[in-house]
Amino acid sequence: MSTTQVPYFVFRDYPAGINQQVEEALLGALRAQQYILGEAVEQFEGEFAKYVQAGMTIGVGNGYDALVVALKAAGIGAGDEVIVPANTFIATVNAVVWVGAIPVLAEPDRHTCNLTAAVAATHITPRTKAIIPVHLYGQACEMTGFLELAEQHHLVLIEDFAQAQGASYKGRPVGSFGRVSATSFYPTKNLGALGDGGAVVTSDPELAAYARMYRNYGQQQKYHNQIIGVNSRLDTLQAAVLRTKLHHLDALNSERQRLAQVYLTALQGIGDLVLPVTAPGCTHVYHIFNICTRQRDALQLYLSAQGIQTAIHYPVPVHLQEAYTWLGYSKGSFPVAEELAATSLSLPLFPGMTEAEQEAVITSIHTFFERHD
Structure with missing residues (x-):
């Protein structure tokens, strides 16, 4: 068993001093005593909109x-079809159903694991009203094709960038391409709160006004x-x-990218491992470092025995x-999504991960495949 215990994810003081800054921000908000839609919410909404290069952010x-x-x-409702990737987290599909629409699942690209416009195009019908690239x-x-599809077929493009704050396509931040987009600030996200949080971003004033009311x-x-809305407000x-962490997001993402590059170099050509592939024009901020192997379950058990935690997404x-x-789908309906579900394993990667921790992961993977070749 490895002498180095490696968590899948843990919060560290990275960059150094960020924890103290977060505590000071909390204390400041506490003293202001505006707990619902306080000043910090409006400030963060403006700063995040600027970061994403979208006109407006609405915290939820x-x-x-x-x-x-x-x-x-976006006006999506009963009977409308919405194209979504078959390998997304369940929340994307649940949201489509919640508004009364019908989720139309589409295969992801085998290499990037992302939905492509070419595949989405094959699922467009007269009832299609939106596409959600995740x-x-x-x-x-790769957003160019999605923008062309949306224009050609008069569809609403809605980005789900919950796992990709700070990523970009051809130099433009994700979240800025959709007519309206959505993200999450769940604590383990690249930009994470200390509890639940999320945001809608858009450059459409009418959509922004509706979202603020709703x-x-x-x-x-x-x-x-004016309308029948809900209670879903970003907590002050x-x-x-989030204001504090946003200032460090680029540094946090850079560290994720550095750690990912270590993995990509050290695990190249090992066994049947399939490593993450980044598409041309795209950046990857490695919210998750996902590998694939037909020996996924055995590898996960072996790593666990070495004190190394992993996850399956x-x-x-x-x-x-x-x-x-x-x-009405069945086994075999989406072979690529099913293969990813059966072979994917997420390795530990988080800001503040030590060299010894990452080396323990790499060494254990090498040892596993040496024994199973």
Whole structure:
């Protein structure tokens, strides 16, 4: 067993001093005593919009709510078809169903694991109203084709960039391509809060106005409700934390990229390992460092025995979930998504990971494949 215990993810003081800055931000927000839609929320919304190069940010309660609000703002509703990747996290599909629309699943690219416009195009019907490219694992989707599809077929492009804050396509940040986009600030995200949080971003003033009303009971003025809305507001304390962390996001992403490059170099050509591939024009901020191997389960057990934690994203694809049998898909409907579900393994990667921790992972993987060749 390895003498170095390696967590899959743990919070470290990286960059040094960030924890103290977060504590000071929390204390400042506490003293201001504006706990709901306080000043920090508005400040963060402006700063994040500038970072993403989108006109407006609307903070909401979590990433799932961000997707629902984005769909509602875009006018997606009963009977509309929305194309989504078959290998996304369940929240993307749940949000489509919640607004009454029908999720139409599409195969991801085998190499990047992202949906492509070429595949999405084959699923467009007269009922298609939107496409949701998911920037999976932290890699930007190739957006040019999606923009062309949206224009050609009059579709709403909605980005899900919950795993990819700070990634870009051809120099432009993800989240800025969609007519409206959604993200999550779940604690382990590249830009993570200390609890739940999310945001809708858009450069469309009408969509932004709707989203602001919808997240707050459908009102612009208290007790005057223009639409039937919900209660999903980014917490002021979380906004204060996110403002602090946003200043360090590029540094945090750079460290993720550095660690990923170590893996990419050290694990090249080992056994049947398939390493992450970054598409031309795209950047990858490695929210998840995902490898594939037909010996996934055995490798995960071996690493666990060495004190190395891993994760699987995601073991059961959407179309094989019990909750989605009504869509009428079956095993074999999406062979690429199913293969990814059966072979994917996520390795430890987080800002502050030590050289000894990463070396333990690499050494253990080498040893495993030496024994199983």
